Amino acid sequence: MIKYLALTPLFPAVCALYYSEDILPFLVTTVVMGGVGIGLERLKRDPELGHREGFLLVSLTWLVVPVLGTLPYLVAGEGTVAYPVNALFESMSGFTTTGSTLLGEISFAEHSHSILLWRQLTQWLGGMGILVLMVALLPQLSVGGAQIMSHESPGPTIQKLRPHIQDTARALWKIYFAFTLAAIGVYYGLHLIGVAPNMGLYNAISHALTTLPTGGFSPEARSIEAFSPAIQWAVIVFMVVAGTNFTLFWYVLQNKPRKLTHNSEFRSYLFAMGIVGALLTVLLFAGVGLSRIPTHIPPLVGDVEHATRQALFQTVAVVTTTGYASMDFNTWHESSQVVLLFAMFLGGSAGSAAGSIKIVRWNLVWNAATSELYTTVHPDTVHPIRNSGGPVDEDTLRSVFVFIFIFIGIFGVSTVLLYFDSLRIGLDLTGLEAISATIATLGNVGPGVGIVGPMNGFLPFSPMSKLYMVFLMWIGRLEILSVLVIFTPSFWER
Amino acid sequence: MIKYLALTPLFPAVCALYYSEDILPFLVTTVVMGGVGIGLERLKRDPELGHREGFLLVSLTWLVVPVLGTLPYLVAGEGTVAYPVNALFESMSGFTTTGSTLLGEISFAEHSHSILLWRQLTQWLGGMGILVLMVALLPQLSVGGAQIMSHESPGPTIQKLRPHIQDTARALWKIYFAFTLAAIGVYYGLHLIGVAPNMGLYNAISHALTTLPTGGFSPEARSIEAFSPAIQWAVIVFMVVAGTNFTLFWYVLQNKPRKLTHNSEFRSYLFAMGIVGALLTVLLFAGVGLSRIPTHIPPLVGDVEHATRQALFQTVAVVTTTGYASMDFNTWHESSQVVLLFAMFLGGSAGSAAGSIKIVRWNLVWNAATSELYTTVHPDTVHPIRNSGGPVDEDTLRSVFVFIFIFIGIFGVSTVLLYFDSLRIGLDLTGLEAISATIATLGNVGPGVGIVGPMNGFLPFSPMSKLYMVFLMWIGRLEILSVLVIFTPSFWER
Ligand SMILES: [K+]
Numbered sequence: 001m002i003k004y005l006a007l008t009p010l011f012p013a014v015c016a017l018y019y020s021e022d023i024l025p026f027l028v029t030t031v032v033m034g035g036v037g038i039g040l041e042r043l044k045r046d047p048e049l050g051h052r053e054g055f056l057l058v059s060l061t062w063l064v065v066p067v068l069g070t071l072p073y074l075v076a077g078e079g080t081v082a083y084p085v086n087a088l089f090e091s092m093s094g095f096t097t098t099g100s101t102l103l104g105e106i107s108f109a110e111h112s113h114s115i116l117l118w119r120q121l122t123q124w125l126g127g128m129g130i131l132v133l134m135v136a137l138l139p140q141l142s143v144g145g146a147q148i149m150s151h152e153s154p155g156p157t158i159q160k161l162r163p164h165i166q167d168t169a170r171a172l173w174k175i176y177f178a179f180t181l182a183a184i185g186v187y188y189g190l191h192l193i194g195v196a197p198n199m200g201l202y203n204a205i206s207h208a209l210t211t212l213p214t215g216g217f218s219p220e221a222r223s224i225e226a227f228s229p230a231i232q233w234a235v236i237v238f239m240v241v242a243g244t245n246f247t248l249f250w251y252v253l254q255n256k257p258r259k260l261t262h263n264s265e266f267r268s269y270l271f272a273m274g275i276v277g278a279l280l281t282v283l284l285f286a287g288v289g290l291s292r293i294p295t296h297i298p299p300l301v302g303d304v305e306h307a308t309r310q311a312l313f314q315t316v317a318v319v320t321t322t323g324y325a326s327m328d329f330n331t332w333h334e335s336s337q338v339v340l341l342f343a344m345f346l347g348g349s350a351g352s353a354a355g356s357i358k359i360v361r362w363n364l365v366w367n368a369a370t371s372e373l374y375t376t377v378h379p380d381t382v383h384p385i386r387n388s389g390g391p392v393d394e395d396t397l398r399s400v401f402v403f404i405f406i407f408i409g410i411f412g413v414s415t416v417l418l419y420f421d422s423l424r425i426g427l428d429l430t431g432l433e434a435i436s437a438t439i440a441t442l443g444n445v446g447p448g449v450g451i452v453g454p455m456n457g458f459l460p461f462s463p464m465s466k467l468y469m470v471f472l473m474w475i476g477r478l479e480i481l482s483v484l485v486i487f488t489p490s491f492w493e494r
Numbered sequence: 495m496i497k498y499l500a501l502t503p504l505f506p507a508v509c510a511l512y513y514s515e516d517i518l519p520f521l522v523t524t525v526v527m528g529g530v531g532i533g534l535e536r537l538k539r540d541p542e543l544g545h546r547e548g549f550l551l552v553s554l555t556w557l558v559v560p561v562l563g564t565l566p567y568l569v570a571g572e573g574t575v576a577y578p579v580n581a582l583f584e585s586m587s588g589f590t591t592t593g594s595t596l597l598g599e600i601s602f603a604e605h606s607h608s609i610l611l612w613r614q615l616t617q618w619l620g621g622m623g624i625l626v627l628m629v630a631l632l633p634q635l636s637v638g639g640a641q642i643m644s645h646e647s648p649g650p651t652i653q654k655l656r657p658h659i660q661d662t663a664r665a666l667w668k669i670y671f672a673f674t675l676a677a678i679g680v681y682y683g684l685h686l687i688g689v690a691p692n693m694g695l696y697n698a699i700s701h702a703l704t705t706l707p708t709g710g711f712s713p714e715a716r717s718i719e720a721f722s723p724a725i726q727w728a729v730i731v732f733m734v735v736a737g738t739n740f741t742l743f744w745y746v747l748q749n750k751p752r753k754l755t756h757n758s759e760f761r762s763y764l765f766a767m768g769i770v771g772a773l774l775t776v777l778l779f780a781g782v783g784l785s786r787i788p789t790h791i792p793p794l795v796g797d798v799e800h801a802t803r804q805a806l807f808q809t810v811a812v813v814t815t816t817g818y819a820s821m822d823f824n825t826w827h828e829s830s831q832v833v834l835l836f837a838m839f840l841g842g843s844a845g846s847a848a849g850s851i852k853i854v855r856w857n858l859v860w861n862a863a864t865s866e867l868y869t870t871v872h873p874d875t876v877h878p879i880r881n882s883g884g885p886v887d888e889d890t891l892r893s894v895f896v897f898i899f900i901f902i903g904i905f906g907v908s909t910v911l912l913y914f915d916s917l918r919i920g921l922d923l924t925g926l927e928a929i930s931a932t933i934a935t936l937g938n939v940g941p942g943v944g945i946v947g948p949m950n951g952f953l954p955f956s957p958m959s960k961l962y963m964v965f966l967m968w969i970g971r972l973e974i975l976s977v978l979v980i981f982t983p984s985f986w987e988r
């Protein structure tokens with residue numbers, strides 16, 4: 001697999017040629033990746049992959065690839081990512097589609113077009129990998145109740161999108177590729193018809209590459225704030241698409257659109273964004289949602305379109321764990337920021353590249369809670385918890401609940417660790433900053449609030465904290481348990 | 495039951511006679527309570543109590559008694575609790591053993607000795623009620639997995655402490671009463687031997703009455719800070735006792751002390767307080783745990799005994815949900831306050847009057863999490879989750895997990911509601927203040943941080959917020975579900 005990955009740096013290399021930039025970083029990466037890929041292929045000749053080998057393969061792949069992905073940054077030697085720890089952070093943030101950045105200054109004065117394009121590309125490649133992982137691999141390994149993610153209904157005939165993993169992967173990748181092309185077309189099309197002056201082809205491609213994987217990297221220092229309202233609305237639409245279960249689009253292509261519109265996860269997903277978006281719209285429109293009025297954008301207060309757009313953009317960006325920003329929400333009132341932080345725990349749909357806990361799990365919690373109220377009154381009744389289509393068995397349900405506890409437990413402990421490690425180097429984080437840095441990386445969201453806000457970055461942290469956040473992005477991306485099991489003694493018993 | 499409760503105001507009445515204060519408030523309360531009690535007794539002649547009637551009885555009792563408990567405050571007409579909403583808040587806070595207060599000024603200039611004693615007594619009475627509820631009633635009603643609370647092991651012979659609810663209640667009450675007397679003895683004894691100058695008999699009785707029910711009310715404005723280190727250590731010990739499963743003490747009396755020392759819940763309970771206490775001790779000792787150094791108490795920094803005492807006191811007070819304070823932790827650094835806030839979600843042991851989520855539930859979460867790691871690696875093995883002594887069935891486990899989700903969900907929504915209702919009246923809470931006010935009331939802890947800190951109170955909130963917090967204390971005390979079910983349509987279907 002890494003063998004094929006070796007070809008991908010040639011894409012930014014073409015970009016480098018176009019802009020007369022250095023192509024060496026990409027050639028080096030291609031050669032090293034190709035060498036490692038062919039080497040690994042010779043090593044691994046065992047076609048029978050067991051359960052534990054599956055975890056090792058998945059975990060190590062998401063470690064080795066980001067390590068190799070640092071090569072362009074290190075060889076190019078531009079800016080803050082010329083240093084190994086920073087490069088690893090940025091590369092892991094890319095391949096896990098997190099989007100947390102520690103680029104000091106994001107500009108073409110500091111970085112070449114091709115390096116910034118590579119940064120965008122890492123997210124698109126990461127998203128491809130995650131799609132297969134989510135829909136094909138993790139459900140087979142029964143990670144954190146991931147079984148529910150590939151089930152549309154309990155019948156054995158449609159338990160998988162397609163009978164074989166490879167076919168499933170190919171179908172999903174086609175959809176992913178098609179939506180990426182569509183995003184490029186729409187972004188650049190809006191430029192061509194004159195409503196998006198600065199959305200040239202480079203920007204259109206760059207942002208399409210990080211929209212579909214719910215990535216959030218941008219070669220613009222001010223993210224999507226740099227673009228016109230038309231672009232911002234278009235990005236909202238594509239983010240919603242990117243956070244939807246891609247298998248549902250496959251059903252739409254099979255002329256079964258009701259599979260999408262009647263899907264309980266999809267409905268909850270829209271409902272959650274609707275509620276959070278509406279609340280923030282009201283707050284921004286009334287002005288109580290702002291702690292200071294940003295002067296460099298048109299007024300929000302009293303402007304329905306603008307307030308709605310900003311509230312909805314940030315809501316969708318956070319719930320889908322994309323992490324783009326159409327304005328600096330550090331200017332928001334603490335209460336609105338807290339609402340965004342809560343929304344970071346929701347996560348997008350299963351079967352997408354979105355991170356965090358994910359709507360489908362919260363759906364089950366909600367169903368179990370209402371069922372609990374019923375069975376408390378009627379203790380003799382059996383009241384199975386249902387997913388879209390069918391009842392969920394006790395084991396899966398328990399796995400889902402325990403996953404949420406583990407996620408929140410690791411979040412809590414990590415918040416404390418990051419907090420005190422920062423205090424150690426004299427970086428006095430606020431509680432919200434520590435909380436947001438943790439959920440932003442563990443949930444693969446990207447930006448947080450305060451010093452890790454959307455227009456700032458993760459540069460001020462200590463190297464130890466940065467490496468710890470690399471760990472958080474890694475485990476968060478792989479549904480935590482796939483990685484954690486490797487650290488249990490029972491994993492290594494024969 | 496209310497009939498017997500009618501006699502309790504006679505106790506502060508005696509106190510009033512001693513201090514030559516007004517006894518009218520207590521006589522009125524006795525007459526009204528007696529009237530209501532006899533009236534209810536005539537109404538209810540049905541000895542067969544069904545499942546739903548059980549919920550109604552429990553919920554309404556914890557509503558009617560606090561309403562009647564406002565009478566002394568209203569008739570006495572002293573200070574801020576002379577107003578109905580405030581009186582209801584203070585009374586509910588008493589009978590639910592919460593200890594959140596909105597007395598404006600706590601002093602004998604403002605309030606009579608007898609009224610403040612009544613306030614203490616409400617907590618002691620509430621604690622008596624909760625003990626029976628926890629060990630005898632709720633497990634039978636299967637509320638939030640409360641089944642696990644009365645089980646020591648799954649064998650049918652020791653599933654209940656004693657075969658009948660009435661016997662169980664009597665045994666627990668004897669232990670409760672004995673420990674209360676012991677606390678009075680120790681507190682007053684320390685006074686007599688000269689190491690607690692201001693712990694007279696009135697104070698000794700008053701504080702014993704709110705230690706054992708994990709209540710936390712104090713007739714001293716500065717809570718336990720007002721007393722000597724010897725008293726503070728003694729209170730720590732009695733708080734630990736108060737947060738322990740009382741049924742275990744019964745086994746100790748039966749000459750089975752290993753039942754206590756080998757109990758997994760008791761060990762986790764001590765372990766949790768040890769970890770949090772040690773962390774805070776280090777922080778306070780080093781001084782990084784303080785945002786400003788309090789000048790009215792001896793220095794903490796560098797003093798092992800003082801730092802340990804303060805860290806341990808606040809830890810035990812919060813984990814047992816007692817809510818006493820031996821210093822104003824508003825002077826602590828935000829990080830230490832966040833540690834305390836996290837600890838508020840732990841809760842004491844089942845079978846005590848402690849509130850919040852409770853250690854036994856977190857124990858199960860931990861066991862389920864480690865089991866999940868194991869079964870993820872070994873999917874074909876069966877790995878039952880165990881409680882102290884025996885495996886826990888899937889239904890109970892699910893109830894426990896769902897309870898935690900419901901608790902945290904209500905906590906989250908309530909934080910937002912209290913926050914915005916406060917903003918409405920121009921009370922600009924910080925995030926931590928809103929969070930702490932919610933968990934302090936829902937978890938029956940008592941004080942929070944900032945404006946609801948241990949030396950401040952809940953007076954500044956709007957009447958609507960106060961009534962909402964009355965609701966939170968009420969549902970939190972009754973394991974939430976016992977109350978919530980009443981609001982479901984299916985409860986009222988015949
Ligand atoms: K992201």
Ligand SMILES: [K+]
Pocket residue numbers: 591592593708709710815816817938939940
């Ligand atoms: K309390």
